[in-house]
Amino acid sequence: MEKTMAIMRNNRVCKLLGTDYPLLQGGMAWVANAQLAAAVSNGGGMGIIAAATMPADVLEQEIVKARSLTDRPFGLNIMLMSSTASDALELAAKYKISVVTTGAGVPGKVLHRLKPLGTTVIPVVASVALAKRVEKQGADAVVAEGMEGGGHIGELTTIALVPQVASAIEIPVIAAGGIADGRGVAAAFSLGAEGVQLGTRFLCCEECTVHPNFKREVLNARDRSTAITGQSTGHPVRCLRNKLTVEFEKMEKLHASAEEIERLGTGKLRSAVIDGDVEWGSLMAGQSAGMVNDIRPAAEIISGLFSEAREVLKGIYE
Numbered sequence: 517m518e519k520t521m522a523i524m525r526n527n528r529v530c531k532l533l534g535t536d537y538p539l540l541q542g543g544m545a546w547v548a549n550a551q552l553a554a555a556v557s558n559g560g561g562m563g564i565i566a567a568a569t570m571p572a573d574v575l576e577q578e579i580v581k582a583r584s585l586t587d588r589p590f591g592l593n594i595m596l597m598s599s600t601a602s603d604a605l606e607l608a609a610k611y612k613i614s615v616v617t618t619g620a621g622v623p624g625k626v627l628h629r630l631k632p633l634g635t636t637v638i639p640v641v642a643s644v645a646l647a648k649r650v651e652k653q654g655a656d657a658v659v660a661e662g663m664e665g666g667g668h669i670g671e672l673t674t675i676a677l678v679p680q681v682a683s684a685i686e687i688p689v690i691a692a693g694g695i696a697d698g699r700g701v702a703a704a705f706s707l708g709a710e711g712v713q714l715g716t717r718f719l720c721c722e723e724c725t726v727h728p729n730f731k732r733e734v735l736n737a738r739d740r741s742t743a744i745t746g747q748s749t750g751h752p753v754r755c756l757r758n759k760l761t762v763e764f765e766k767m768e769k770l771h772a773s774a775e776e777i778e779r780l781g782t783g784k785l786r787s788a789v790i791d792g793d794v795e796w797g798s799l800m801a802g803q804s805a806g807m808v809n810d811i812r813p814a815a816e817i818i819s820g821l822f823s824e825a826r827e828v829l830k831g832i833y834e
């Protein structure tokens with residue numbers, strides 16, 4: 517482990533984030549709360565609180581709670597299309613959040629507001645064009661997220677997207693989508709990434725507060741256990757298969773309107789995460805769920821990822 521951390525000291529993402537490992541935890545709505553973010557940060561990564569559609573007072577409580585749980589830096593994910601995005605932005609400024617990741621839009625407003633305050637801004641991108649655009653706007657790095665990931669996804673796979681983004685921009689690239697073990701970390705670095713972002717793997721860490729039913733479904737997942745819903749709406753989402761995904765598929769075959777399809781999904785993520793409804797809840801998880809076989813502390817997961825990655829790369833190149 518010491519050798520692994522020594523190598524990481526020269527890593528641009530570690531320097532940018534102020535972390536031991538070049539790892540971000542995904543900003544998963546309803547999942548990425550203060551407890552999870554603090555655990556990941558305490559484990560040497562960059563924990564992230566998901567602002568999502570959280571009311572400002574609730575989000576502020578989560579930020580304060582995270583500061584009580586860790587003295588390490590943690591970040592905030594702002595979903596730009598959210599009705600509460602402006603509130604999240606102002607809270608990031610008020611508390612001088614170290615790192616802000618953004619999704620679902622172009623982060624010009626976030627960059628303009630937070631960069632002068634010293635915040636590191638890292639947009640999540642799903643295309644080379646967007647990566648180049650946010651670099652010009654002043655982004656410090658990008659998360660290049662492939663469609664293997666859970667939740668809202670783009671069109672390109674991680675293995676195709678990451679090297680193209682890495683070749684197109686000068687700022688660091690952080691790979692996401694389908695990564696759950698050290699082999700995935702090693703692959704990401706071989707593709708040109710300098711860091712990784714994981715979401716699904718952290719659903720099954722001890723500190724994650726998602727309902728035990730949700731964790732059980734992830735642990736039971738196999739390689740083909742996910743489905744993509746909402747493709748006809750232009751906002752595809754990857755989830756574990758259940759009665760809800762079957763209903764989505766039926767509605768799309770019947771050419772239901774985008775409004776009807778989106779209405780079916782309203783509130784379903786909360787139902788899964790908080791209430792444990794694994795039949796009609798939205799079990800957002802990536803294809804890497806089939807590689808998640810145990811529940812461990814976040815710190816143990818993180819150190820294990822990079823120890824394994826080092827051994828994988830050593831076996832290839834030495």
